[in-house]
Amino acid sequence: MNEQHYAAIEAGGTKFRVAVARGRDIVADTTIPTTAPDETLGAAIDFIRSWGDVDAAGIACFGPLDLEPTSPSYGSVTQTPKPGWSNVPVLDAVRSELGIPAAIEVDVGGAALGEWRWGAAQGLRHFIYITVGTGFGAGLFIDGKVHHGMGHPEMGHIALERVPGDDYPGNCPFHGACLEGMAAGPAIGDRWGAPSAELGNRPEVWNLEATYLAQALRTFTYVAAPERILLGGGVMQQDGLIDLVRSKLVNQLNGYTTHDLLRGSVEDYVVAPAFGQDAGLIGAIALAMDAAES
Amino acid sequence: MNEQHYAAIEAGGTKFRVAVARGRDIVADTTIPTTAPDETLGAAIDFIRSWGDVDAAGIACFGPLDLEPTSPSYGSVTQTPKPGWSNVPVLDAVRSELGIPAAIEVDVGGAALGEWRWGAAQGLRHFIYITVGTGFGAGLFIDGKVHHGMGHPEMGHIALERVPGDDYPGNCPFHGACLEGMAAGPAIGDRWGAPSAELGNRPEVWNLEATYLAQALRTFTYVAAPERILLGGGVMQQDGLIDLVRSKLVNQLNGYTTHDLLRGSVEDYVVAPAFGQDAGLIGAIALAMDAAES
Numbered sequence: 013m014n015e016q017h018y019a020a021i022e023a024g025g026t027k028f029r030v031a032v033a034r035g036r037d038i039v040a041d042t043t044i045p046t047t048a049p050d051e052t053l054g055a056a057i058d059f060i061r062s063w064g065d066v067d068a069a070g071i072a073c074f075g076p077l078d079l080e081p082t083s084p085s086y087g088s089v090t091q092t093p094k095p096g097w098s099n100v101p102v103l104d105a106v107r108s109e110l111g112i113p114a115a116i117e118v119d120v121g122g123a124a125l126g127e128w129r130w131g132a133a134q135g136l137r138h139f140i141y142i143t144v145g146t147g148f149g150a151g152l153f154i155d156g157k158v159h160h161g162m163g164h165p166e167m168g169h170i171a172l173e174r175v176p177g178d179d180y181p182g183n184c185p186f187h188g189a190c191l192e193g194m195a196a197g198p199a200i201g202d203r204w205g206a207p208s209a210e211l212g213n214r215p216e217v218w219n220l221e222a223t224y225l226a227q228a229l230r231t232f233t234y235v236a237a238p239e240r241i242l243l244g245g246g247v248m249q250q251d252g253l254i255d256l257v258r259s260k261l262v263n264q265l266n267g268y269t270t271h272d273l274l275r276g277s278v279e280d281y282v283v284a285p286a287f288g289q290d291a292g293l294i295g296a297i298a299l300a301m302d303a304a305e306s
Numbered sequence: 307m308n309e310q311h312y313a314a315i316e317a318g319g320t321k322f323r324v325a326v327a328r329g330r331d332i333v334a335d336t337t338i339p340t341t342a343p344d345e346t347l348g349a350a351i352d353f354i355r356s357w358g359d360v361d362a363a364g365i366a367c368f369g370p371l372d373l374e375p376t377s378p379s380y381g382s383v384t385q386t387p388k389p390g391w392s393n394v395p396v397l398d399a400v401r402s403e404l405g406i407p408a409a410i411e412v413d414v415g416g417a418a419l420g421e422w423r424w425g426a427a428q429g430l431r432h433f434i435y436i437t438v439g440t441g442f443g444a445g446l447f448i449d450g451k452v453h454h455g456m457g458h459p460e461m462g463h464i465a466l467e468r469v470p471g472d473d474y475p476g477n478c479p480f481h482g483a484c485l486e487g488m489a490a491g492p493a494i495g496d497r498w499g500a501p502s503a504e505l506g507n508r509p510e511v512w513n514l515e516a517t518y519l520a521q522a523l524r525t526f527t528y529v530a531a532p533e534r535i536l537l538g539g540g541v542m543q544q545d546g547l548i549d550l551v552r553s554k555l556v557n558q559l560n561g562y563t564t565h566d567l568l569r570g571s572v573e574d575y576v577v578a579p580a581f582g583q584d585a586g587l588i589g590a591i592a593l594a595m596d597a598a599e600s
Contacts (some may be wrong), residue, residue: 076564091562122324152530154448154455161432161448161531162575163564170525171558173465173483187563189467231464235529237455260431264465268480270370270384270457281456 016304019060019069019110020296022119023102025094025146032063033297036130039063041293049100056284057109069106069114070299072122072292077102079118079160088117093185115303121158122295123285124151124242129298130241131286140238141285142167143245144206144225148192152236162182168192170231175223177204190225195224197247208247218253226260233265233274244285308599312362313354313404314590316413317396319388319440324350326357327591330424333357335587345393351403363400363408364593366416366586371396373412373454381410387479409597410444416589417444417579418536423592426536426578434532435579436461437539438519442486446530460526462486464525469517474499489518491541502541512547520554523576527559527568538579552576 013036022029024046040063044055060066076092078085087103107114117125124141127133133141133153136191141151148168152159159165169190184193193199200208204217211217229241244306248254257279265274273281287294308329316323318340325335337351354360370381370386381397401408411419419433421427427435427447435445442462449557453459460578463484474497478487487493494502498511505511523535542548544593552572567575581588 102571154453159448159531162533162567163531165565166528166529166562169528171465171467171521171563173467186560188560227465231525232529234460234463235526237457237459239456264481266480268460268463270460273456 014301016067016301017065018297018300018304019066019106019112020293021056021069021073021106022122022292022299023056023069023071023073024119024292025074028052028056029293031297032060032066034301035201036294036297036301038293038297040219046094048096049102050175053105053109055098055157057106060110066110067109068085068112068300068304069107070296070301071102071114071116072119072296072299073102073116075118075164076166077116077118077146077164079164081118113303113306115299117158117295117299118164119292119295120149120151121160121164122299123291123301124149124158124288124295125298126224126287126291126295127242127285128153129273130294131291132283133240136239138236138238139240140232140236140273141242141244141268141291142165142249143285143291144243145246147247148196148228150232152238154236167228167232168196168236170228172224172227175220178220185290191228195221195228195247198278200247208250209288212250218256219251221247221250222256222260225257226264229257229261230264233261233269235302237270240280241282243282245287246279248284254282254284310361310595311359312591312594312598313364313400313406314361314587314594315350315365315367315400316416316586316590317350317365317367318413318586319368322346322350323587325587326354326360327530327594330588330591330595332587333589340388342546343396345404346592347394347396347399351400351451352405360404360406361599362406362594363404364416364590364595364597365396365400365408365410366413366590366593367396369412369458370460371410372393373410373458378441382493407597407600409593409600411452411589411593412458413589414443415454415458415587416445416593417581417585418447418452418589419592419596420581420585420589421536421579422447423583424588426577427534430533432530432532432535433536434526434530435536435538435585437579437585438490438537438542439540440491441492442522443539444526446532448530454474459496461522461526462490464522466518466521469514485518485522489515489522494541500597502544506544510539512544512550515541516547516550516554519551520576523551523555524558527555531564534574535576537576537577538582538585542578548576548578586589
């Protein structure tokens with residue numbers, strides 16, 4: 013039984029969730045609105061200090077982050093439209109203020125790590141963690157670790173084949189009709205003129221949504237050959253949506269696959285994550301454990 | 307100086323190229339048409355035997371292949387439309403007939419390995435090797451090795467955003483207007499009514515081609531975050547095409563990137579492979595060397 017204490021920070025664009033855990037069990041937690049970096053990081057650190065000594069800290073942070081191990085700005089947010097947050101050295105701030113080992117990942121990478129250690133991706137070598145909510149986030153896990161290359165994946169920004177008859181222009185400020193611009197929560201609301209929570213009984217909404225998501229899953233499958241895709245987030249709470257995505261994915265692949273699992277049902281291939289809205293925070297605990305050990 | 311002798315087989319859909327190398331230098335080679343498996347593999351093995359003893363063999367083979375290390379059919383072609391070749395145990399045949407260590411990869415994976423060891427991807431940890439010719443082939447290299455997950459990547463079959471005004475339906479038998487169905491050599495010929503070699507002076511042909519290729523490179527960049535993309539194959543021999551792809555890729559990314567290199571010119575990001583039409587055979591030599599050492 014792991015009796016060490018860990019600080020876990022899920023640093024989001026609108027709020028920070030901060031927790032102290034004993035082993036992987038959360039013993040105290042709070043939520044802090046994301047305002048100016050000094051203010052928000054300061055409040056997070058004060059909360060952790062108020063609890064007492066912790067052994068290590070983990071941060072699952074909104075991106076883009078500098079995650080190149082040799083970079084002088086490793087662990088910083090890079091360029092972001094979020095006012096005040098460009099070039100903020102999040103990892104260094106936490107590490108130096110608390111004086112303990114700390115590790116950082118992009119939010120979805122952290123969530124992937126937590127799902128791999130304790131959740132819906134245990135025992136796998138390669139998988140993708142996806143959350144469809146106010147944005148489209150995805151973490152790529154390859155060969156037992158979160159993958160970064162030159163920068164980190166930003167899968168929400170791939171191009172999509174438009175469904176005939178859908179004339180919604182997309183709402184991504186960079187790409188217009190990319191995946192995030194067509195299929196994340198705000199795009200659904202914008203296209204149909206109502207928040208997605210109020211569109212539950214309109215099958216055409218979810219049919220279109222599932223078509224775009226299945227198309228994205230087909231692309232991820234052909235590019236990265238994962239063993240499983242975890243598909244969660246607020247949008248995926250819609251009843252029956254995951255099943256619709258599964259059946260459309262099978263149609264999209266159309267039997268062209270290098271693995272038999274993708275020929276029939278894909279119930280074991282496209283699954284819900286185990287930790288839902290807590291995946292980032294649980295992932296931050298996993299990051300803290302890794303920091304303590306390294 | 308490596309003085310061992312290696313057999314290298316590039317097993318293609320229309321022809322096999324077979325070579326014997328001393329170190330990485332080819333000392334004898336031949337080309338065999340791809341007919342029935344027994345006949346073609348038999349001729350390849352006879353050629354190698356005729357040369358004398360070799361220490362190991364490498365095979366860069368058309369796919370799909372079973373590359374799961376624990377699978378009883380590891381190293382076999384799986385389901386292919388190519389008559390007679392489904393479930394042919396290519397690796398086992400070569401290994402048992404020659405009685406030497408042997409290794410196999412999908413053709414593009416083998417080519418990637420050769421480019422990494424001796425060519426245009428030396429020193430990198432993550433890159434993508436692409437060949438655009440009679441098909442669209444791509445090998446994903448992650449963390450110092452060819453990536454397979456559940457099956458292997460088949461990047462040519464991702465969905466594409468159609469360019470307005472392009473009403474070509476695509477010629478992929480599985481997906482119609484996927485990347486391969488819209489942008490590989492046969493699609494170019496089919497769309498414009500002439501082989502691509504005769505379309506050199508029609509800028510609209512290459513403008514459209516570059517648009518689709520750039521879109522694909524954008525998708526690969528956002529999904530896999532490679533450090534470089536090697537872009538070769540017969541179609542890429544068109545004068546100026548690689549520059550056009552580069553400039554359109556920068557437009558497609560539109561400044562949304564987690565790495566500064568992708569903000570400006572991408573001349574060091576999208577590059578021609580070093581070995582051109584020999585990449586598969588050179589890769590097979592690299593595979594043989596690895597087989598000899600393991």
